[in-house]
Amino acid sequence: xxxxxxxxxxxxxxxxxxxxxxxxxxxxxxxxxxxxxxxxxxxxxxxxxxxxxxxxxxxxxxxxxxxxxxxxxxxxxxxxxxxxxxxxxxxxxxxxxxxxxxxxxxxxxxxxxxxxxxxxxxxxxxxxxxxxxxxxxxxxxxxxxxxxxxxxxxxxxxxxxxxxxxxxxxxxxxxxxxxxxxxxxxxxxxxxxxxxxxxxxxxxxxxxxxxxxxxxxxxxxxxxxxxxxxxxxxxxx
Amino acid sequence: xxxxxxxxxxxxxxxxxxxxxxxxxxxxxxxxxxxxxxxxxxxxxxxxxxxxxxxxxxxxxxxxxxxxxxxxxxxxxxxxxxxxxxxxxxxxxxxxxxxxxxxxxxxxxxxxxxxxxxxxxxxxxxxxxxxxxxxxxxxxxxxxxxxxxxxxxxxxxxxxxxxxxxxxxxxxxxxxxxxxxxxxxxxxxxxxxxxxxxxxxxxxxxxxxxxxxxxxxxxxxxxxxxxxxxxxxxxxxxxxxxxxxxxxxxxxxxxxxxxxxxxxxxxxxxxxxxxxxxxxxxxxxxxxxxxxxxxxxxxxxxxxxxxxxxxxxxxxxxxxxxxxxxxxxxxxxxxxxxxxxxxxxxxxxxxxxxxxxxxxxxxxxxxxxxxxxxxxxxxxxxxxxxxxxxxxxxxxxxxxxxxxxxxxxxxxxxxxxxxxxxxxxxxxxxxxxxxxxxxxxxxxxxxxxxxxxxxxxxxxxxxxxxxxxxxxxxxxxxxxxxxxxxxxxxxxxxxxxxxxxxxxxxxxxxxxxxxxxxxxxxxxxxxxxxxxxxxxxxxxxxxxxxxxxxxxxxxxxxxxxxxxxxxxxxxxxxxxxxxxxxxxxxxxxxxxxxxxxxxxxxxxxxxxxxxxxxxxxxxxxxxxxxxxxxxxxxxxxxxxxxxxxxxxxxxxxxxxxxxxxxxxxxxxxxxxxxxxxxxxxxxxxxxxxxxxxxxxxxx
Numbered sequence: 022x023x024x025x026x027x028x029x030x031x032x033x034x035x036x037x038x039x040x041x042x043x044x045x046x047x048x049x050x051x052x053x054x055x056x057x058x059x060x061x062x063x064x065x066x067x068x069x070x071x072x073x074x075x076x077x078x079x080x081x082x083x084x085x086x087x088x089x090x091x092x093x094x095x096x097x098x099x100x101x102x103x104x105x106x107x108x109x110x111x112x113x114x115x116x117x118x119x120x121x122x123x124x125x126x127x128x129x130x131x132x133x134x135x136x137x138x139x140x141x142x143x144x145x146x147x148x149x150x151x152x153x154x155x156x157x158x159x160x161x162x163x164x165x166x167x168x169x170x171x172x173x174x175x176x177x178x179x180x181x182x183x184x185x186x187x188x189x190x191x192x193x194x195x196x197x198x199x200x201x202x203x204x205x206x207x208x209x210x211x212x213x214x215x216x217x218x219x220x221x222x223x224x225x226x227x228x229x230x231x232x233x234x235x236x237x238x239x240x241x242x243x244x245x246x247x248x249x250x251x252x253x254x255x256x257x258x
Numbered sequence: 259x260x261x262x263x264x265x266x267x268x269x270x271x272x273x274x275x276x277x278x279x280x281x282x283x284x285x286x287x288x289x290x291x292x293x294x295x296x297x298x299x300x301x302x303x304x305x306x307x308x309x310x311x312x313x314x315x316x317x318x319x320x321x322x323x324x325x326x327x328x329x330x331x332x333x334x335x336x337x338x339x340x341x342x343x344x345x346x347x348x349x350x351x352x353x354x355x356x357x358x359x360x361x362x363x364x365x366x367x368x369x370x371x372x373x374x375x376x377x378x379x380x381x382x383x384x385x386x387x388x389x390x391x392x393x394x395x396x397x398x399x400x401x402x403x404x405x406x407x408x409x410x411x412x413x414x415x416x417x418x419x420x421x422x423x424x425x426x427x428x429x430x431x432x433x434x435x436x437x438x439x440x441x442x443x444x445x446x447x448x449x450x451x452x453x454x455x456x457x458x459x460x461x462x463x464x465x466x467x468x469x470x471x472x473x474x475x476x477x478x479x480x481x482x483x484x485x486x487x488x489x490x491x492x493x494x495x496x497x498x499x500x501x502x503x504x505x506x507x508x509x510x511x512x513x514x515x516x517x518x519x520x521x522x523x524x525x526x527x528x529x530x531x532x533x534x535x536x537x538x539x540x541x542x543x544x545x546x547x548x549x550x551x552x553x554x555x556x557x558x559x560x561x562x563x564x565x566x567x568x569x570x571x572x573x574x575x576x577x578x579x580x581x582x583x584x585x586x587x588x589x590x591x592x593x594x595x596x597x598x599x600x601x602x603x604x605x606x607x608x609x610x611x612x613x614x615x616x617x618x619x620x621x622x623x624x625x626x627x628x629x630x631x632x633x634x635x636x637x638x639x640x641x642x643x644x645x646x647x648x649x650x651x652x653x654x655x656x657x658x659x660x661x662x663x664x665x666x667x668x669x670x671x672x673x674x675x676x677x678x679x680x681x682x683x684x685x686x687x688x689x690x691x692x693x694x695x696x697x698x699x700x701x702x703x704x705x706x707x708x709x710x711x712x713x714x715x716x717x718x719x720x721x722x723x724x725x726x727x728x729x730x731x732x733x734x735x736x737x738x739x740x741x742x743x744x745x746x747x748x749x750x751x752x753x754x755x756x757x758x759x760x761x762x763x764x765x766x767x768x769x770x771x772x773x774x775x776x777x778x779x780x781x782x783x784x785x786x787x788x789x790x791x792x793x794x795x796x797x798x799x800x801x802x803x804x805x806x807x808x809x810x811x812x813x814x815x816x817x818x819x820x821x822x823x824x825x826x827x828x829x830x831x832x833x834x835x836x837x838x839x840x841x842x843x844x845x846x847x848x849x850x851x852x853x854x855x856x857x858x859x860x861x862x863x864x865x866x867x868x869x870x871x872x873x874x875x876x877x878x879x880x881x882x883x884x885x886x887x888x889x890x891x892x893x894x895x896x897x898x899x900x901x902x903x904x905x906x907x908x909x910x911x912x913x914x915x916x917x918x919x920x921x922x923x924x925x926x927x928x929x930x931x932x933x934x935x936x937x938x939x940x941x942x943x944x945x946x947x948x949x950x951x952x953x954x955x956x957x
Contacts, residue, residue, distance in 0.1 A: 093499065096498070096499035148500065149500070150499070150500065150501060150502045150827075151502070152497070152501075152502050152503065152504075153497050153498065153501065156497050176506045179503070179764045180503075180505075180506045180764050181764075181783055181784055182506045183506075184506055185506075185507070188506070191496050192496045192497070192514050192515050192516050192517075193496070193497055193515075195516075235783075237902065239903045240784070240786060240787065240902040240903050242903070243786040243902070243903035243904065244785070244786055247507075247733070247786065248507040248508060251598055252595070252637075252729070252730065252734075253638045253642060253719060253727075254717065254719065255598070255600065255601060257508065
């Protein structure tokens with residue numbers, strides 16, 4: 022709203038002037054102008070701020086672990102197929118042995134692997150959960166029908182809900198609408214996905230559901246309709 | 259005095275008397291709603307019309323507001339209803355900064371009494387309180403009023419004001435403060451009936467806290483471990499790398515990588531990931547525009563506003579420049595139903611600049627107009643009523659032909675955003691018969707002869723025959739939702755229960771955690787798999803009621819509170835329901851626990867019940883006030899109650915639900931009226947005696 026109210030007194034001491042008339046104060050400058058006070062809470066660690074540590078003169082397994090943690094902190098899996106290139110390991114480095122040594126080290130108990138169709142995907146549970154790694158691995162495997170089918174089953178088991186098709190156009194899937202539509206057609210043709218069904222809501226949104234006793238089609242349709250409507254019974258846009 | 263500011267300000271606009279009273283007289287009612295109920299019960303005959311000079315309007319806050327407790331920027335306004343059946347007691351509530359301003363000025367409540375003989379506003383400058391001339395402001399919208407009074411009094415003053423709707427005694431009217439924060443229930447018109455345009459308040463004091471170190475520890479603990487997003491939703495909508503779970507359906511934690519506020523100063527700001535423990539990222543979790551309007555909102559969002567002491571920031575500020583070409587305001591801020599205004603456009607809306615932006619555009623125009631003119635829609639009562647009346651040809655029947663002809667229906671039919679402002683203008687300025695939409699559903703239905711075809715149509719959302727809509731009811735929480743919806747004299751505003759059952763966490767986790775609190779069977783596997791009533795569901799319903807009474811008295815935001823869950827996997831996603839009590843202990847320097855909090859909540863609930871009985875003039879609440887509309891039992895005609903796919907209620911099960919709820923509340927099972935024993939248990943013997951004198955005491 023133009024012309025707001027409740028404007029706090031300017032820290033520069035100007036009074037009675039509105040936001041649009043007043044010189045904008047830089048917050049950092051203002052904070053730096055204040056006297057320091059002791060912070061009784063400064064020792065409380067903030068998990069997201071902890072850096073993935075690399076020891077001095079790291080061994081290959083240590084370098085590999087640090088790399089995996091760095092990737093996880095950035096919400097990325099670490100793919101086995103690029104370890105050599107990413108870490109500039111020369112031909113003398115036995116990648117499999119390096120991985121084995123890394124995993125055997127108790128200090129790396131947080132590092133896990135998901136074996137996908139295209140790669141082995143490593144992640145550090147200190148920064149990335151198993152469920153997110155599962156989704157990320159499905160995305161990297163680039164088998165969109167399988168990713169969708171697996172997630173539909175996972176969502177019914179975990180959340181007892183059908184899955185909106187357009188969920189897969191969002192982060193971290195980021196598939197296009199056309200990719201999702203084509204993948205649904207493909208997955209419904211695959212015999213192994215005979216347990217997956219679709220319903221379409223009144224506002225033409227497709228939901229996929231895991232067609233089992235706990236989630237019959239009628240319930241899936243009702244829950245999908247529910248998800249598409251606001252508290253006033255009108256469809257969300 | 260710790261927590262409380264210490265004074266209640268009383269202003270009589272008939273006599274000009276301004277005096278203060280010690281809050282100690284009211285500490286047993288906590289604050290906010292509790293103080294409001296006590297004052298009105300004691301001082302206003304309950305058959306007084308809301309606009310009578312003898313009525314009072316109580317702005318109240320509680321001991322936690324202004325202390326730094328997160329999400330405590332709330333003000334409760336208590337009044338006698340001008341629009342619902344029984345014309346009983348109810349509350350409006352607003353966020354923003356007014357509650358803090360009041361406390362820092364030294365007041366726990368402000369009581370408006372009498373009526374001025376000319377337009378005035380109340381100026382509170384700490385302990386300097388004056389009645390000022392408002393003849394220049396009378397007739398202005400709320401935005402211009404805030405600006406005008408702000409320029410007169412100073413930028414540090416927080417202005418709570420009414421618009422033309424309040425001045426014209428439109429029942430569905432509001433009090434606005436802090437840009438888009440509004441209190442409804444008709445409080446705008448009560449203020450207008452007193453010729454009071456605004457309260458302008460500056461507070462330079464502080465609120466004393468008994469144990470500030472403990473308070474700081476609790477705040478830190480709450481922000482790092484407990485608080486989630488809006489409505490305390492504990493999981494993000496999109497998967498985030500730190501999060502074990504994410505929501506499959508729409509929820510209120512919408513911040514995610516790739517979702518940026520498009521009009522932020524300096525360029526778009528991506529909301530990124532917001533891991534639990536990182537207190538600097540809490541404000542990026544909610545991104546409310548995404549929930550209310552969808553992704554289309556992002557390029558038009560300037561920032562996320564919020565109330566004092568709140569890290570959640572659930573009020574997006576939208577700007578849509580093209581509206582200037584139509585002579586309409588380009589900027590608005592609101593949340594939830596405040597933006598959902600397509601129900602004023604029965605034929606639908608169209609795209610403007612991008613696909614799907616229609617609801618946002620009409621939402622911006624309509625919500626800005628509503629707030630500025632001071633019209634309150636209820637929980638979409640007004641727009642649902644419009645939609646129903648238009649669809650059923652009511653306007654053609656009841657409007658004089660010449661009035662019908664001159665209304666620009668084509669704007670509505672074409673999805674022209676000017677319609678939202680036009681509807682608002684007509685209601686606020688009481689133009690013609692059409693404006694009786696603003697009387698409120700009960701009086702409108704009476705005036706226009708709307709019968710069961712209206713009340714019992716599920717599309718009106720009416721929960722009872724008292725004249726207001728359901729709010730997170732059977733559609734979200736089954737029988738528990740309907741039980742708590744029957745307790746109030748307006749839409750219930752209970753969020754605790756639905757925030758628990760529908761937030762994105764796996765059902766298994768919700769059930770596991772909830773059974774530890776309410777017992778086995780407290781919630782159903784989904785919203786469309788209702789099972790018969792049980793004791794645990796009744797406990798869950800009662801908890802919803804008590805949470806709301808507490809938060810409207812303490813005053814805390816009853817969207818985000820209570821802290822029933824947490825985004826922390828290490829905690830098993832368990833919240834901390836003792837946190838209210840822990841804050842009370844730290845702030846007041848007294849020993850509080852959850853039981854004590856609940857005792858006071860229940861006391862205030864009993865007061866509400868007593869006042870409602872007196873207003874209705876009968877003890878038979880069961881067949882009167884609490885009678886729910888037929889559609890609860892007749893919806894989804896192809897399905898039976900308890901079948902998968904519907905939340906249709908079963909009549910016998912509903913009667914049993916009432917039996918069990920009444921018993922849990924200490925009310926007579928046959929009537930739903932509190933017994934003497936119950937009232938005396940909550941130190942309300944004076945109310946029991948009063949009921950007995952009136953012949954309204956059961957047992």
